[in-house]
Amino acid sequence: MNQGQQIIFFFSALGVFNGLIISIYLLFFKKSKSAASYFLGLLILAIATRITKAIFSYFYPELPRIYLQLGLSACFLIGPSLYYFTKAALNQNHTTPVNWKRTYWFWIVIIGLIGFVFPYKTNPNAWNNYIVHIIYTQWAAYVFLSGWLLRAILIKFFQPAEKLSSNEKSILSIFIGNLIIFIAYLVVFFGFLRGFYIGGALFFTLILYLNIPLFMNRRKEITIFSDNVDLTRYANKKINTEQALILTDKLQKIISTQELYKNPDLKLNDLAKKINISGHQLSQLLNDNLNKSFAMYINEYRINEACNMIANDNALKLEAIGYEVGFNSKSTFYTAFRKLKNTTPTLYKESVSLNL
Incomplete structure (x- = not known):
């Protein structure tokens, strides 16, 4: 290799090495694992494997071809990893839903079976002319689906008056980084800029270093990678x-x-446990940030559901509806209804009937 190639090799390999370190940390050593951090670890690992294949193919084409199969197989997992990372980060999933795991394992089994039945070593034409098309099509589909999940954030990003939160910036940054890497390989895949083949590896290194601060939990913020968030230290401060x-x-x-x-x-502390904060912190959130008591906050859901039931099922008695939506007595149901809707359930039912 000449000096220029050595520099390219160094930066490409550096990105792969650091990508592997970060993915191992997220998958095995991170104390507070959320679904987002788990899939981010898988995403970085899959991309690092794909980048390794590109480096070997570019600088050491004489090596055994098994690495080509491994690299292309890893591409089959980049799309699903990006999609589920995006979904988990947006939904703030603490654990990974079973159907996500099944789908992810489905893709692993599929690419594993393809590699077993048609190994690259004896079927290079099948991989280069057919299988690779399936891989890139699946990758493109998941990139599109991930972008679709982020459509609201993307619209917000292009509106100067709107300001993205740090979590939204994190998710968008990781998506855009993956989009750039995908486009870099897609350009080469379609035969354009073949000399730019190693560009995906260089982009990966650059994007990785730009996003490293986003991969770790920041102590004073709730991030998309947090799982059990301890907010008790903010007990005397407004959220x-x-x-x-x-x-x-x-x-x-x-x-x-x-x-x-x-x-x-339902008790305040029971609800607080659902989102992994203290009862004091939930009370603070409701009172200071939402200007509502716990009872008022819950009753809003109950009364809205009661209104839907009144409008859609005239056969049910009002008292039965009150019990159905969570009130433990007729009097509390009527009192809450009057307070939130400025009318009684009976008058509301009559107004709904008149409008039908």
């Missing part, structure tokens, strides 16, 4: 706007998807 938005979003999703408001015995 800042960004943290409040993250916690409020998690709270809304948990309450809505699990219909926790229908439990008449």
Whole structure:
């Protein structure tokens, strides 16, 4: 290798080495693992494996061809890793849903079977002319799906009046970095700029170093990689706007998807455990940031659900609806309804009937 090639090799290999270190940390040594950090580790590992294949192919083409099969197989996991990382980061998943694991293992089994039945060593034409097309098509599909998940953030990014949160910046930065790497390899795949083959490796190194601060938990912030967030040290401080938005979003999703408001015995501490904060911190979030008491916050969900039931099922008695949505007595249901809707359930039902 000449001096220029040595420099390119050094920076490419440096990115791979650091990528492997970061992926191992995220997958095995990170104390607080969330679904986002788990899939980010898999994503970096898959890209690092693909980059290793590019380096060997570019600088050491005489080496055994098994590394080509491994590198191309890793491409089959980049798309799913990016998609599930994006989804987990946006949804703030603590654990990985079973269907995500099944889908991920499905792709591993598929590419494993293809490699076993058609090894690259004896079937280079099949890999270069057919299998690689399947791999890049699947990769492109997942990049598109990831971008679709981020459409609201992307729209927000291009609006000067809107400001992205640090978590949104993190997710968007990782997506754009992967998009650049994908485009770099896609350009070469379609026969353009063949001399630019090693460009994906160099982009990976650059993007990796730009994003390293995002891969680690920042102590004073709730990040997309956090799992069990300890906010007790903020007990005497008002939760800042960004943290409040993250916690409020998690709270809304948990309450809505699990219909926790229908439990008449729901306690503040029980709800706080669902989002991994203390009861004091949840009370602080509701009172200081949302200007609501715990009872008012839960009753809003109950009354909104009651209104939907009144509008859609006239056969049910009002008292039964009150119990169904979580109130433990008729009087508390009527009192809460009047307070939030400025009318009684009976009058509301009559107004709905008149509008039908």
